[in-house]
Amino acid sequence: MQLFLEKNNTKLLKKFLPLLLFLVISFLNAQNATIKGVVKNTYKKPIEGATVSYLNNGVTTNNKGEFVLIIPANKEVSVLINHISYKTLEKKFNLPSNKTFRYYPILEIKIEEIDEVLVKDRKKNAEGIFTVKPEDITKIPSANNGVENILMTLAGVNNNNELSTQYNVRGGNFDENLVYVNGIEVYRPFLVRSGQQEGLSFINSDLIQNIQFSAGGFQAKYGDKMSSVLDITYKTPKKFEADFNASLLGASASIGGTLLNNKLSALLGIRYRDNSLFVNSKNVETNYNPSFIDVQNFLSYQVNSKFKIDFLGNIAINNYNYIPSTRRTKFGTLSNPLELIVYYEGQEKDKFKTLFGALKGNYQVYKNLTISLTTSAYSSIEEEYYDILASYNLGVVNNDFSSNNFGEVEFSENIGSQLNHARNDLDALVYNSEIKTTYKKNKLQLDFGIKFQQEDIKDRIKEWEVIDSLGFNVRPPHHNTNNQPYEPFTGEITPYQHINSQNHIKIDRLVWFAQLGNISNWKNHRIWYNFGIRSHNWNVNGSDIETANQIIYSLRGQFAIQPNWKKDMLFRISGGMYNQPPFYKELRDAEGIIHPKVDAQKSLQLVLGNDLSFKLWNRPFKLVSEIYFKSLTNVNTYTVDNVRIRYSATNNAKAYATGIDIRLNGEFVPGTESWVSIGLLKTEENSNNLGYISRPTDQRFKFGMLFQDYVPNIPNIKMYLNLVYNTGVPGGSPSYANAYNYQNRLNDYKRADIGISYVFIDAKNQYNTGWLKSFKELSVGFEIFNMFDVQNSITNTWVRDAYSKQFYGIPNYMTQRVLNLKFNVKF
Template sequence: MIRLIFTCSLILFGIPALLAQSFISGRVTDALSEDAIELATLFIPESNAVAQTDNKGNYRIQVPIGEAFSLRISRVGYREITTDVRAMPGNAERTLNIAMIPVDAGVEVIVTDSRLEEGGMIVEGVEELKLLPTTTGNFESVLPHIALGASSGTGGELSSQYNVRGGNYDENLVYVNDFEIYRPQLIRAGQQEGLTFPNIDLIRDLSFSSGGFEAKYGDKLSSVLDIKYKRPDSLAASVGLSALGGSAHLEGSFQAGKSRYQRFRYLIGARYKTTKYLLGSLDVSGEYTPNFTDVQAYVTYDLSREWQIGLIGNFNRSVYQFIPQSRTTALGLINFALQLYTVYEGQEIDDFTTAMGGVSLTYLPDRDHNPIFLKFLASTFQSRENERFDILGYYSLRQIESDLGSDSFGEVIAELGTGTQHQWARNYLTSQVTNTEHKGGIEWQRAVQGETKTSSHFLQWSVKFQNEQIDDHINEWERLDSAGYSLPYDTNFVQVFYTLKSNNTLNSNRLSASIQDTYTWQKDSVAEWRVSAGLRAAYWDLNQEAFISPRAQVIFQPYAKGKDISLRLSGGLYYQPPFYRELRGLDGFVNTNVRSQKSAHIVGGFTWDFYWGNLSPKHFRFITEIYYKKLWDLVSYDIDNVRIRYSGDNDATGYVMGIDMRLNGEFVPGAESWINLSFLRAREQINGVQHLKREIGIDEAIEVDDVARPTDQLMTLSVFFQDYLPKNENFKMHLNLTVGTGLPYGLRGNNIVFRNTYRFSPYHRVDIGFSVLLWDAIRKKEKPKHFLRFTQKTWLSLEVFNLLKVQNEASNTWIKTIFNQQYAIPNYLTSRRINLRLRMEF
């Protein structure tokens, strides 16, 4: 009888629980036309549930009961969306309508907190990054914390330049709304760097690839940063102020025509930066007067349902004036300590002015069957760069008593050298880059009736013409005088240590084109495959070089229950045609026969989205990629601070290999953090040179097959961590940690045979910020008379830069004695500084 009662209880109470089901339903539409999107795929990784929209865009999908989950919506030709959904009870149904956008249409995704991955690129929003403590005021400073394989390089916190997987900054592509972005050429030190083009207040989201990118992107060896600016639907603004400068932006939209499709949208941003307070912590004391300004605007007008026009404009000016006074730098070990003391005369005045303007016209004729887009772009970039300095330094290199037991501890015990270092330059460069481009795409999608299979092709193409005009006048020299003798010493006449004088004018044209097809195959409850293959072709009339660059990618995503993973394999042949600086050698001569630098690149990647206990209702993401690059026809170079000095010839081969790992998620609910760890080996060999190195205890130099490239950094670790007070998210903490092994360098003027045999000290730095939310508009009813009620949000941040007060090295000052001995005196980066920052959003 007891067994019968137990069985009946299971039937009465267990079956209803098993039959309890919950659903989400809604409609998927086009964000521009509001038309229904047919055959869009909806997928829930936690339960392996899959559904598709019908011809009216409607869907209904069963969801897990009692637990949060992710809903992924995708359709070829549209940007994929992933949104996190709160837990639902049994027998519940929720409505969720979703608007998607065509690829490259540049319209904002309606569902927020989206995280997508197309073509192996990492895609991120920027809201979490706006309170990150940064000394440069530039968006690129945060890339090492969110992007795979990116590091800040020798410029450290003073520079926005970044290296990716063993490449230098010139090997990176940057796009804003499909316009390629250029930068000044003459900058030699982080102190001179102003504001870069991307304005974080205007950015909607970014895509970043550390290598193995698609054929639709341009011809560089290392990376692609693809930034999309916002397309606002309502009025908003922001203002930021700090000891390092300020910023302001305004955005909005309004109907500008009889049709509801005719809408005018605008984004305007202005920034000002001064690093005077920061530079005051450098070893060289003096009068620093840096002033950097940037103003830009992006406006769009929807002429009709099918046609859209966009205009972008930017004006940027960087003025750096410096009157040095004195310098005291100490270095050395416990048993041998040195001190360099220098008194200066003269000054430096640099002026870098750039302007950019562009126009785009987009045509989206049909989004229901075989959707197509056509886009036409034209832009021009101009720069005027002036670098002028005349600085005379009287130096004394001394040995300091380092014996703690000595009565003269810390005092000068020997004078190793005295002399004069005179640096003079009058460098002027003007450049203009003008281009026109057409790009387009069309999709074919097919669903197999009676089966849960879909397949599609997305064909994209582009054609681009570019004209470049360069006018370069370089005149600089350096004179060294040691103990009354000019170096290099000659009994017959006086020589200067270094001189460079050249006048070069170039006018050239480039033509490039690309075509690629992305094939996607999906089967419900089984897997998704995405295969992309394409070709790029280019020709430059200056060196008469033409090339074809094949590229391919494969992404596989199995629909295994409870496992949200994807596997990637990409690669191809990547070519980087030279720009002006690669043509100009160390002697100032322009070699127009320099060919493209080349790389055979292969990348394997793995992505895993998972939930980490009860830490957060949102999933964590772990990404790892392993890569190998075979390099040839390289133009070798040395790096001095942030200045890249090329040899002006295809004189080297090399390779780069490594592994990158990234973990991001909400270790604290509502506050996302990123952890990046990378290992790499970057080697090269100068053609026709037998490289040597010296080992301790061995008299004879040892032959080696290759040497370290200037960007060979074994390990880098970048952490951006956020936290807040328990039960009070209005008080936040932002920690920015960077650690990297030392970059290599060699003897000045003799860095060929024994190449890059020395290394800078490891770089490690901690920046921390504490932010308090002074006002949020949701508290208006509670405090209707609050003095900040006219704002939406107001944040006040206290930032501590270089919390641990570490002396990191940017470059070396070389002191040479009459006996031909050289001493490398490090030029240290900034010390600890405290900054107060106010940000108001309207």
């Protein structure tokens, strides 16, 4: 009987067990809810391997970022989404039974802040140093891709010539900026007079590792200039790397790696540039054949753990062949439109060849003491030859809309010609040797350096201009009697402008500096400070000139404090004496005569700054503000024609510059850094107590914007916008004009460049298989320069009407809208 019952119970259990399990599972499901979705990053890319969990229960996303998580129903549950490379995200849910909720979380990239790196960045901020990411340089659209292009988006940094890499900083001119590469000062050609002749900047953007820039108030360890410092450090590659860039403007390539059991690090860069795309877009028809070639290499050999030897070499060959054909420029007003028509004969041939080499040894005596010895040589051989005859017709344009000849010249007000001739040669050799020591103990740092430099320069200037109008040779403005065409002139033809000089001078310089810096705390506030002294002694001698010897001293200091406040703020004050002993160009006046006793230009500077770091839209931002004032004495006045500066070679003026610079930078778009800059400036000079007038660099207002963006649904499509607006500067006057009689301003400079590229491969999009796996970066795109086709001008062509004795200033327009295609690849 018992056996019978056991058999029946077993049969019943087997029969009803599936039903029982179904009831239990249904009961449990009735107490749960489901969350389904896809985890992505800010670039809308799915994240594999992210953990989605609550308490001790969780799941991991698949290769598509998908997940399914079961959570208790009718109960508040905190769900965490985390990944080693992204910031953890927490979300609370309270879902009803059997509910399936769709959830698509976005994770932000995690940036680890190591204390040492944080202190280093804070130190640069305290010193008023602006840093730039090297990888952004080639991405920013500009007629001249390079470091200088990014600097010109900053407040206080100006340039109204897109074909030039030169820049003005806070009222200073091109010659007042210091540029260092690996701690070695570099120079620019002497005879370049226009941006289209300039070619390539010395700095090769493909080789850069670090970029630091100070717009004023810089430390005593830097040189004796009055405006700014650009400090570039080239890479020392630890493994093989290569990149190639090509566009309609030229190409560049670089390769780097290690040799000799990784003791030797080698880097080589080659660049070629052709400005034809821009020059042919101007209103002058030309046969233009430029060739700008540059080769640089950087070698670093680690002899042992304490001793390292570096070598930096550069060869640049710029050939500029320019044959103008015709020019047509409309100007004037709607009621009185005019047109200048010019027919040219002749050509210009310029050659600029520069060689540069530097050898540096760095020895760590012991842990706290480092000594370095650097020797360098710079050679520049330059030729500027041209003979150009311009026959011009200044005509009145038909402004009658109903006329069949609307827009055409009806009659000529003036017909004339102009002949320009030059045979200018320059041979410059600059070499120096410098010893520097750095002693560090805890947060204290002591720097000392001494340098000897010699400049040997040979220069020949032969240039003249003859102007003829209506058959009469127009005599020079300094001529005692000039009553043409009413009184005929029967004497010899005298050039309207004429320079004929030949110089050979040597300048010996002995420079030393000492600087002390420290980082400490005061009542829980972080403090940075440094102060130093510089001495500069120079001797000018040469054939047929009187020997002159002078010496100056400069004191400088910086102080910064980061208060222990809830708001992340930093305050700094810097300044002192920033004096500029004359280089060769400052000694030579407009007539080519050398004045060896020209003194150093002197300035007292004060800079007050504030950095405010904050979160906006849950993203990092920084607001940087600086107020500055410069008082200048012994000023050597000058004129600017395009990019050529001509000095008066006297110290008969005083000047000042004051202004405010504001920059807001941060992630306006998640994952990208952009900034907006605004600058206000006023700079004036007083020559021979005649009163204050605007200096040639009086750029009253500056607005600059660098904006980066991407398409949300297609994040591989990147956009870069470079926008600049500068108010007009005094300029455009004839080179012989008196600045006190000519204070007209050029038109405002407005320019917008945009670049759009598709990134196939970058650090976040890599291929593990196939032929694409060997690439680190691969992108193609296009750029539109001067997107709104604004007619900017930087100089004027002056035409004289012999009948009315009136001069017309016809603007020389810069480049028009230009389309450029580009390609970039890195291995």
